Amino acid sequence: MVLAPPPAPAIEEAPLISNGFVYRLTAVVALLAVLTVAISIGGRWLGQRISLGGHTDDTKVFTVTVGEDTLRLAANTIRFPSERSDGSTERVDLYLTWPQMQGYNEADRLSFNDVSQSSSLIFLQFTQSTMSRDMSGRLAPIYSHLIEGDPFAGPHGLTAHRLRADAGYTNEVLLTAPRPGKPDYVVRCVLPSTPDKATSGDCQRDVHLGKDLTVLYRFSSALLGDWDHIDAAIQTFVESRLAEQPAASTGAPATDG
Numbered sequence: 001m002v003l004a005p006p007p008a009p010a011i012e013e014a015p016l017i018s019n020g021f022v023y024r025l026t027a028v029v030a031l032l033a034v035l036t037v038a039i040s041i042g043g044r045w046l047g048q049r050i051s052l053g054g055h056t057d058d059t060k061v062f063t064v065t066v067g068e069d070t071l072r073l074a075a076n077t078i079r080f081p082s083e084r085s086d087g088s089t090e091r092v093d094l095y096l097t098w099p100q101m102q103g104y105n106e107a108d109r110l111s112f113n114d115v116s117q118s119s120s121l122i123f124l125q126f127t128q129s130t131m132s133r134d135m136s137g138r139l140a141p142i143y144s145h146l147i148e149g150d151p152f153a154g155p156h157g158l159t160a161h162r163l164r165a166d167a168g169y170t171n172e173v174l175l176t177a178p179r180p181g182k183p184d185y186v187v188r189c190v191l192p193s194t195p196d197k198a199t200s201g202d203c204q205r206d207v208h209l210g211k212d213l214t215v216l217y218r219f220s221s222a223l224l225g226d227w228d229h230i231d232a233a234i235q236t237f238v239e240s241r242l243a244e245q246p247a248a249s250t251g252a253p254a255t256d257g
Helices: 019-052 106-113 115-120 221-239
Strands: 061-066 069-074 091-097 121-128 147-153 159-163 173-179 182-189 203-209 213-219
Touching (some): 061 091, 061 121, 069 091, 069 121, 115 221, 182 221, 213 221
Antiparallel strands (some): 061 069, 121 213, 159 173, 173 182, 182 203, 203 213
């Protein structure tokens, strides 16, 4: 008798792709999608930050106290990111467009980013006064003793004075102008040999404003034609941002910049 062969064992068929693999693959794809979105958003944010180069067009107002004076300053007028905060500080640095007297904005970004186009900026530094006299007040007691030679005609109606070589003001000249009823205007400048060699900080002057605030400001010699308007505009800008207005004005009268 021929015996029938035993039945073949059943073959268990497994799926080509396991459920576990599908789950892991789905998770990886989802993670990659999240990373792609994050990189896209982060890249745009980082790109904007890099393109701003430390500037900001944010007009949020910070309350900053320097010595005895408290000022309310928009973020886009404050030059350094580390100084954009509320509270007390020894100094705060600003930059403004001339003649608008505005901080950083998209329309004027080239003035802030391109050195060759920065001559339209005015740079300011606020500190507590360490001297009893500002630059105009130092003309007679200090600068007059550092001048050598005869005065000569300076640019834009200003009178130029050479400073002694040992006075520490290398290549600088003192420019002055009388102002009826007020101390003489005084500014120190490094005058370029030709107008195209002017920089954004050829000239500097300091004034006392508020209760005990020294405002040192620098500007291009290319703007010397507006010296009186710049001085008045800076006084107006600062005094309008003081938390407490000074009892009496000590500088030039407010005029449009």
